[in-house]
Amino acid sequence: MSDYKGTELEKNGSIGRARQVLGRVWGFDEFRPLQEEAVTDVIEGRDSVVVLPTGGGKSLCYQVPALVREGMAVVVSPLISLMKDQVDSLVSNGVAAALVNSTQSEEQKRDTAARIRKGEIDLLYLAPERLLTNRTLDFLTTVPISFFAIDEAHCVSNWGHDFRPEYRGLRALKQRFPDASVHAFTATASERVRDDIAEQLNLESPSVLVGSFDRPNLTYRMIRRDNALRQIMNVIDQHRGESGVVYCITRKEVEQTAAALAAEGISALPYHAGLDDQTRQDNQDAFIREKVDVIVATVAFGMGIDKSNVRFVIHAGMPKSIEHYQQESGRAGRDGLASQCILLYSGGDLMTWKRILEMGDRSNFDEAMQNINAMSDLCTGVKCRHAAIVNYFGQEFDVENCNACDVCLGELDTVEDPITLSQKILSCVVRLKERYGVAYTVKVLTGSRDAKIMEAGHDQLSTYNLLGDESASSVRTWVEQLVSQGFLERYGEYNVLRLTSEGRDLLQRKGTVTLTRSTKSSGGRSSRSPVAESWEGVDRGLFDRLRACRSELAAQRKVPAYVIFGDAVLRDLARTRPASQAGLARIKGIGERKLAEFGELFLNEMDAYCQENSLSRDVTVVVGASAPMSKPPRPKSVKGAAALKEVFALFEQGKTIAEVAESVGRAVSTVRGYLNSYIAETGSTDASVWVSPEKITVIESAISASEDGRLKPIHEAIASDDSVSFDVSYEEIRIVVACHSNRVTSGA
Template sequence: MIQTPLESLKKIFGYDAFRLHQQEIVDGLIRGEDAFVLMPTGGGKSLCYQLPALHRPGVGIVVSPLISLMKDQVDSLKAYGVKAAFYNSSLSGTEARKVLARLHGGKLDLIYIAPERLMSREFLERLNDIPIALFAIDEAHCISQWGHDFRPEYRQLGRLRGLFPEIPLIALTATAEAHTRRDILERLGLRQARSYISGFDRPNIRYTVLEKRKPFAQLTTFLQPRYKGTGIVYCLSRQRVEKVAGALTEAGFQAAPYHAGLPAGARKQVQEDFLRDDIRIIVATVAFGMGIDKSNIRWVVHYDIPKNIESYYQETGRAGRDGLPAEALLLFGYGDISLARGLIENSKNPERRRIELHKLNAMVGYAEALSCRRRILLGYFGESLAEDCGNCDICLNPPRLVDVTEDSRKALSCVYRVGQRFGMGHVIDVLRGSQKERVLELHHDRLSTYGIGRNRSQEYWGSLLHHLVHNGFLEQDVGNYSVLKLTDAARPLLRGEQTLSMAEPRVKTETASLTHRRKGGQKARDEYPDDSAALFERLRTLRKKLADMAGVPPYIIFSDASLAQMAAFLPADPEAFQQIHGVGAHKTARYGPDFLEEIRRFIDSSVEKKKNRTQGLPG
């Protein structure tokens, strides 16, 4: 009999140890405590509620935003031998009744459900007769006005804490800056919940930003050496999705479009084909991908700039969920900013419009920056990096640094002189000696900093102010119209006790530079070792065959990371096979014989080839 969550982790899910915070979260939920969890995509959020649901009496109720996500999670749990089901509008009447019968019969460990269905009067009454292990709110940023999804149906979930005061509740997300986190806790009534924040860094993802010139040529240049991998191309409009998908198909790539304007059946078929590796490339609006658990996505391209860093972070995070090297390419054009701004300004809600415009400006700052991408990305979420990452375009191809100490002091002084009550635009107007009516009305033309930066362009001062924000000398108060305020770190710089450098603005790297090499001449990290690459491909072919027979996506059976370990370590028996990362007892019994036989054949074939070469025979 399984005694501890750690034993469950190994026996059921095939993992030897917990990741950061996982054991604390699991143990707390088992004790009946609430929790708020912020973990990066691929960081192991699902296990934080799946394991406690197996160790507490009753059924774990998981609130999930999308039907596709529910199916994905349930298929994965079933592959591990866990009793799971979803209850949503995709089920026929007969199927729905069977799920409810299993629920009332105590035959489910976990059930996935949409928020509006869970909070219906009928389903809430049903729960009065059912032992409940816990409530898990996945993609919890959807509940927040500061989040980027603004899902009204999620707002209803705030009633759960009052309706079921004794049942532990966990809220989970991969993307939430400080305002969003506070909003989630307040709206869900999680005032006593402990927060677990394990960081946002995804070191296996390489971030690259290119100035948009001939975008389709840039895209195909990027894709050609990566034709074996699967990936997503995000576009801002349906029209562009169709155009790019059609052009990729004509160019010989396995690509298909996905957007909300397509018939539901067509969207479902495209998604299924992608999940099962029958299509390599999805070209999509943001309608695609939220919560998709496909672990072997190797790259994500943003053909247009996203509307905010949260979306960018979440969408790039769909690559490399298995921990293997992945890439994120952003094609950045100023015309896209106007398109994104136009979409935002269509909103009739002035508060939402203000928040989203601020977030767009932060996204533009990220794209324009010439310092380590990862530092900026993590800094937006309130996390610092001790040193540059070494795995982004700026780190791999560093720009020339220029001393900006004097100009930084001018900018910081101007922020101070205007009372730390204005945003970037107004500060730049004062620095450059603008005659705008608002500057004159406020008498800011009389300040000592008025016009001291007129020899520099607006773009230069914008880059410098973003640089000061990214490096912690200034902060933008999102909750107060994005005004700039000095931090304690600004004092040494203002007093002349510190110097500061910034990357010199430059023309973005040409498309040929997309295939980077690591520092020190190392081979690109997305290359598998030569001696295991052939076996990896054979195991991937076997996985696809077994997945098609079972009617599930290939990654449900094993992740690319598991296959890579098999190819590297060559397990020869079930005991050794179960030591592979992500291989539990149920998967060893179900899939072990086929994979062990394939590995044995490969070894025998390799031995035979080596013998023939030694004897000078062909083959």
């Protein structure tokens, strides 16, 4: 039994006892919005469906009641790593929690069973597959069960964004345990998904609580992708030594990005379903335990991550739905501190997702494409990002300026006469008889000499080359913005463009439209960003010292660092510099158990630092009264940066891939990756060092075969050309296309 269960608590009702548990165990003096209502439902045994955004404190909604109600609470969780982290955190707070999973020995499982029989466990964590075995269900019927909490409950619904068939079997809980209430928790669920969860779990007149989908501590930026590695590096450079996640669409992109970051001296590891189980687990553990700063991953990474101090999430490509984006970007700032969410997108992302869907189960293809189009509209939209996300989930957003997105921070460069520009684009769609997609329309507007355009006679249209002075990427952005604002729509299997009624009105200059120019924004933080406010008054030197102390303690105990203390606690300590146990007890997030276990150690660290720097103690901080102290940048790894510099120098000398590989002692495949980075970084326009002139001629003549930047159509066009007597590799095509693109961009 937990240290706190059965002790003398205040007697003024269940929620009063819950507040006291919250303070004594977790060190918080009040619940967050909707937590109190959710806790009350669990304590009073009323079935419930609770939707709180990532970082909204769902776990406390069932952990606190488990220490108030009699009997044992069973928590259903989908991933072993998530269960372990939560159990470690609970145990560190003096809570009697345990888990049973496949990684444990039979002896460990028997020991846990014995403790359960003796009534010594208050919270038991199980995966749905294990819980639903006859052996487990039969065992649990022999002990008092207070309630079941189902985490990641959207997995129950076929309409959810991460349906898992094994979750459907959980409806049996109401039949096998009629006296135990069942509570479903998730971060993202539409009304249809919420209703389906309640039906599938056979809940009895459940209470449905839906928190705000807004995450005010996150700053959103949607940036058109242009040299993704450089854009990613710009964000990471602002967060040296801090934790971040980079999401990529494909496994190949994950591997390439992780390798490129490592070459830049960034502590980074890959994570995707193609890695073997042990490597994947090791990489995840290294990230959670702060042995590496950055994890580069597909969407296979995320659900089981209970890491509170992720300071940035970068999407190197567009997610496949706003639900996924909300869930994935929500991995940032779970501790409530300001964090950045940067999404790098391009028009080709939509086609990438379409191809992925076409290769899979097509039963929900139309709905999946609707989700992808909605995500695309969010990327290209000009509405406050916070408002757009909240409105998508059916909620109102009544803040005039969120001060936490690229739109509200004024980072978008608006077009001076958007109606005239819109008329040009809409007219082109009409003259193309609304039969073509975005890529083709952009080519006509920018005066492309593509063979298909010439053969169709579209070079004779009055709208041909109408925007020839603009870049193709800018025109594509405007087309997509007209779609997101409802003046154009995609339809049919090939996403053909056509005007809406609002679009036809706009042709007559009736209506209001906003178009923006592509900016060179790197995702840098604005001076008005909440990031600065979250560091208000914090002594960065003391913070780093306390962080190092925390890391050492976490390593000794083999637990994630945030299990010791979260970043918010360390910042408050470095801000107020308490001089006594009583001062420590006033810091939110320090409960009785951690105060007793770690209080003296952290006081000693602060004593030493403050003496060395002649600093006062027990500081009273007035928000806005002092500027945050600057953090010196952490130097890059000399080894990684120097290696890349050496390789670039060799390419500059005109060395071939084989020659560079031999000089630096790296694999040819690795050097090819370096070459791609070199061409992008330097803007090289001459591919003749690495590809023969005759192959360059053939490849460049076939570039027009690809409308969305893919290499496969180019390769196929060359292979089908009977006049070409030699083979051309994808790597050669990639080099020539990159150099050709640089030449077009530079106007050379």
